[in-house]
Amino acid sequence: MFLDRDGTLIRTDVVDGVSHPPDSVDVLELLPGVPEALARLKTAGLPLIVVTNQPDVARGTQTREAVEAINADLQRRLPLDAVLCCYHDDGDDCACRKPRPGLLIDAAERLDVDLRRAFLVGDRWRNTKAGRRAGCTTILLRQPTTAAATKPRPTSRSPTWPRRPRSSYAAERSGPGEDLRRQRQPGRHRGVAQARLPERHHDQPVHSVREERRAFADHIRDIIALCQRYEGNLPLSVELYASGPREMLAQAERFLADFGDYDNLVVKVPIGWDELQVIREIKRMGGKVNCTCCMSYNQALIAAQSGADYVSLFWGRIRDIGYDSSSIVRQVRQTFKEWQYPSEIIVGSIRQMIDINEAFQAGADIVTVPPKFLPLLCAHPKTDEADAEFMNDFRGWSSAEPMNGQPALAPPDLTPPSLTRGADGH
Numbered sequence: 188m189f190l191d192r193d194g195t196l197i198r199t200d201v202v203d204g205v206s207h208p209p210d211s212v213d214v215l216e217l218l219p220g221v222p223e224a225l226a227r228l229k230t231a232g233l234p235l236i237v238v239t240n241q242p243d244v245a246r247g248t249q250t251r252e253a254v255e256a257i258n259a260d261l262q263r264r265l266p267l268d269a270v271l272c273c274y275h276d277d278g279d280d281c282a283c284r285k286p287r288p289g290l291l292i293d294a295a296e297r298l299d300v301d302l303r304r305a306f307l308v309g310d311r312w313r314n315t316k317a318g319r320r321a322g323c324t325t326i327l328l329r330q331p332t333t334a335a336a337t338k339p340r341p342t343s344r345s346p347t348w349p350r351r352p353r354s355s356y357a358a359e360r361s362g363p364g365e366d367l368r369r370q371r372q373p374g375r376h377r378g379v380a381q382a383r384l385p386e387r388h389h390d391q392p393v394h395s396v397r398e399e400r401r402a403f404a405d406h407i408r409d410i411i412a413l414c415q416r417y418e419g420n421l422p423l424s425v426e427l428y429a430s431g432p433r434e435m436l437a438q439a440e441r442f443l444a445d446f447g448d449y450d451n452l453v454v455k456v457p458i459g460w461d462e463l464q465v466i467r468e469i470k471r472m473g474g475k476v477n478c479t480c481c482m483s484y485n486q487a488l489i490a491a492q493s494g495a496d497y498v499s500l501f502w503g504r505i506r507d508i509g510y511d512s513s514s515i516v517r518q519v520r521q522t523f524k525e526w527q528y529p530s531e532i533i534v535g536s537i538r539q540m541i542d543i544n545e546a547f548q549a550g551a552d553i554v555t556v557p558p559k560f561l562p563l564l565c566a567h568p569k570t571d572e573a574d575a576e577f578m579n580d581f582r583g584w585s586s587a588e589p590m591n592g593q594p595a596l597a598p599p600d601l602t603p604p605s606l607t608r609g610a611d612g613h
């Protein structure tokens with residue numbers, strides 16, 4: 188039996204998706220039920236092996252000695268057979284940092300464990316992913332609050348704003364789209380790739396879901412390969428297509444396990460009351476969230492409060508029902524700034540060129556646009572006119588004065604062209 192340490196055996200604060208384990212034995216606290224559960228597992232004859240990532244050592248915010256002291260204390264208090272630790276961070280590219288299975292494989296060799304018959308219990312996707320890679324049966328823990336909240340319950344949605352079937356959003360939510368990003372923070376990623384299931388999947392009969400999921404996974408892997416080829420740090424939003432909080436969470440966990448090795452994977456969750464729990468839980472599991480389908484100020488705010496890394500507002504759809512998208516985005520921007528929310532604003536549902544300009548001016552960090560607009564962003568009829576005049580003048584001038592009896596010059600490669608033309612008064 189492999190056991191994760193932080194958040195599984197001991198209480199660990201998670202702030203903005205980052206786990207902060209106790210930094211000394213004094214503040215070490217076992218989670219309720221852990222000693223009893225481990226005693227029962229031990230009685231059943233299972234070796235108990237802790238496998239834990241401790242990247243704070245590589246990050247310099249924790250000493251190896253402090254981690255070892257906590258591990259030694261755990262071994263005194265719990266019937267553990269071994270505690271195996273990875274002290275590296277992502278940049279070290281080691282074989283032992285979960286989701287890589289190095290620690291488990293190492294333990295299996297040392298302690299003669301049959302990985303096929305082993306179990307792994309953990310609280311984040313990195314654990315279950317490592318467990319699956321090693322061939323174990325994996326168990327992902329959820330917070331008790333979430334378990335309670337995800338029980339089916341009467342809907343609290345307003346009768347005057349019935350929720351449309353999710354497939355009706357498909358026209359605008361179907362990616363992939365090209366994204367423009369205001370570069371407020373140099374060095375950060377410069378765009379967002381969007382991916383979602385092709386529309387037909389919504390209507391698939393239940394029996395084909397397995398196959399479709401496989402095809403979907405291939406689709407996403409292809410997009411990840413593209414992102415890695417052209418810009419490794421491009422955030423990729425993949426939208427959940429399950430309905431109901433329990434199903435959405437299970438699917439989010441699959442997404443994180445299947446695609447979480449891509450650092451900038453973002454799980455896309457539509458705004459909704461039950462969905463707030465899903466957002467929270469994905470953050471706790473170590474994922475990133477893009478809360479989508481927001482049409483109002485309050486929705487965007489609640490999404491950010493729940494921890495969404497990105498909040499998507501639908502420009503064209505907001506206008507459809509007579510509201511001013513520009514003032515909504517402006518207000519959201521203002522409040523994020525005042526409250527120092529780190530969430531970034533994505534504006535989607537762009538239909539006209541002017542929408543792009545207005546969305547950025549209103550404070551969007553990212554604008555998702557149909558690819559057809561990209562060349563148009565560089566174009567202007569007056570530019571064509573000026574360019575044609577210049578070329579015409581140039582041809583007249585160069586043929587009037589052939590150099591050394593040579594024929595007229597071919598259009599030269601003028602760099603930078605704007606300077607040359609500017610000097611000519613155009």
Ligand SMILES: [Mg+2]
Nearest residue numbers: 191193194310
């Ligand atoms: Mg953990």
Ligand SMILES: [Zn+2]
Nearest residue numbers: 273281283284
């Ligand atoms: Zn390591």
